[in-house]
Amino acid sequence: MPSLGRLGGGSSSTASRLSVSVEGQYIDAGGEQLWVDVLRAALAHGLTPRSWTDYLHLTVGGTLSNAGISGQAFRYGPQISNVQELDVITGLGEMVTCSKKKDADLFDAVLGGLGQFGVITRARIPLVPAPTWARWVRLLYTGAAALTGDQERLIDVERGDALSGLMDYVEGTVVADEGLIGSWRSQSPSSSSSSFFSGPDAAARFAKLAEEAGGVLYCLEGALYYGGAAGGERDVDKRLETLLRELRYARGFASVQDVSYVEFLDRVHGGELKLRAAGQWDVPHPWLNLFLPRSRVLDFAAGVFHGILRRGTTGAMGPVLVYPMNRNRWDGGMSAVFPEEEEVFYTVGILRSAVSEGDLGRLEEQNDEILRFCEEAGIACVQYLSYYADQAGWEKKHFGPAKWARFVERKREYDPKAILSRGQRIFTSPLA
Template identity: 35%
Template sequence: MKNYASRRNILQGLIASTILVGFDTVNSSWVAFASTADSFVNLPHLDGVLYADDDTRANAADDFGHLVRRYPKAVLKPGSIDDIVNIIKFARTHNLKVAARGQGHTCFGQAQVEDGVVIDTSTLNKIHDISADRAIVEAGVRWSELLQATLPQQLTPPVLTDYLELSVGGTLSSGGIGGATHRYGVQVDNVLELQVVTGKGHLLTCSPYQNQDLFETVLAGLGQCGIIVKATIRLIKAESNARVFLLDYDDLAAFTHDQRLLIEDERFNYVEGQIVSDSKGGWRYLLEAASFYTPPNEPDNTSLLSSLSYTQGTEKIEDKTYFDFLNRLAPTVAFLQSIGVWSNPHPWIDLFVPATAVEKYISEVVSTLTLADTGNSPILLYPVKTDRFTLPLFRVPNEQIVFLFAILRTAPSDDDTTSARMLADNRRLFERNRDLNGTRYPVGATAFSQEDWQQHFGSVWSRLVNAKRRYDPDNVLTPGQGIFTSF
């Protein structure tokens, strides 16, 4: 009886998870058991598993934004890179769309695909090699995992995003910005080589010296020409500690002036900033900077703070380990997860504002902005130098310094009206910034038409179109971005 129950449980589990074996080309539907129908096509060999159960599909139909839901027909959890090659070839043959999903941290359905196949790259999470100046990793590796592997060798990726639980493939598809960007560019500027599966199902190696056009249209290319499956990331020496400075400002012009000064003379390793609510009403500004060091060498506080115009006596200075500083959001995220807020809708907006217009633009925004408009969530504002950016599809204003401006909004759960209002406000803020020759960092939730995308890519639009025709001629890849709705 025990053996019978065990076999029955296994069978029920297989049925519940709906592991697929074939595809019905007439009805455009997956088949869980072998069929004798003429329209039945066997799946290619897979080292992993293709799922079509409701739970797996529902998970892939959602993302961190919880604003857009598109249900795939199946979800591939690959056991090898060959699985991605095979499933893309299969999808291309049978007119199916495909999207790669790392940690699902997109905000507006970018990694979703209706009635197609989502590739869950989190199962491709092997760190292949770490040497003196580089690491070779699969796309599903999280940056926290890579950092924990490199630090014992006193090495670190040059640029890390504020939240470390993002996948390598995910951030390299969009850019990957952080507090060290003013020194080292974004994460895509620190890639030495890629392995990519194109929309034709070809596995290609690319770098600045091999298949350069593919390299430059996959990095920050929003998944349009290929799926990153392996990356070689540049590494630099890691210090063991971080001295963190929090400086308070009540004047926007003084705040942005000091931020510009700090990134120009590079006295700090890390520079960011926030717009924070004032207990007396309105908004104040918080400059966050860090100097990395290894004892017995220590930063000179007086030198680091010289000539800055922050509110004297309000500064906070704290020493942390390098890892704890970079991973500082982990306790906050754990708390938000424990109270359920992490699963609320997140209508985020991320923009690049020209430095020549930043005071005017931000003054206009904060003059009417309320805490309710943000859902009590962070507002980021910090500068970066555009001469650090080397990839053509990472679009920023044509100025030497631009400011990342991001409202990381949280909307109440089950309140579509508030989410819709925040999305409408995102569009309004985008258009105002666009009219000032600003651009969008396309990781948030802002409705975009094909015309918007063409304007966004500007002078490199034809380059992206030509690469799409070469590497994904049947428009198989990443439809959730909405860049090529027809091709």
């Protein structure tokens, strides 16, 4: 048996629920632990998990009940694809240790299972040697086709293209109107070693580019890890040189910043603190997260980014994310629902906050309009982190017949009295 080192970044109760095995290259984390503490505990041994969410102050059990996605998922899959073993208490009160080798059906059911089959009390997460630094790159684009074309080259790790795999993290954002441009700029690196935000005419250049692009800009956001296990600075310089030569961003609109690996992974926390101070964190978040097939992403961009989101200004703020993932890094046997028809699918996260009177209603209406648009345009999208008011919504709009049948079967097996996570409104009464 490998020896277990009990370590953690937080309180002693946190520490006792985070155990790193250096020999085994994994961490055992309590389901209630925050990912930021998982990171600290692993880094104490020079190790790190591979797949993340954008925001780290979420629990292990919470993200594993959904999928857990961020810009590393193209390479390593979502967090649910990066679990070796789980301890679960099922709705029958049984405590089961499960994995792909033992009680595999329960393991697959729970991962992405929306808390319907059991409570995750421990997850074993594989670790790899950690890098020390991240070179954080932001490149502005004037069109969705150029952005998505480049993103797809970057995530195509198997093709051997000049760009494939050069970035360790690939995301993208839509920078849509004056308000969004303003909020996006204020979150951007202030001490960039090279930035299109610096210089006396930066704002004017930015505005001119936005005007030329018809009011909608896109940003490719990427990171290259280096130092420690990830290789030296010279290598990262070369990788960046290739990227800046090959990618089709608007020349002169590149921002590059070196930050520590931790600072990069925990980047959203800084924004959280600012929003908290402004009283804008604990406000309603009518988020809409969608997975859509690669073949329809440009239709979606035309209809939504250049259409629906441009109409009707709201005081609302928040990022709009768009980035692709490789389907073969997802496991169709698990409960998470994702588009399975094409090799690549996109995630679009419209992550706005309702900050002013009337925002919430307007944003919810806009979300409905986006879903109607997809339906009418025949864009087969699936909601991620979805909410439906009743079982029919989950069955028909989310799972579809085959996945629904399997979901119900598993519910019958592991929580027939429907005592777990009733708040999701998937099952509100015992199964017959």
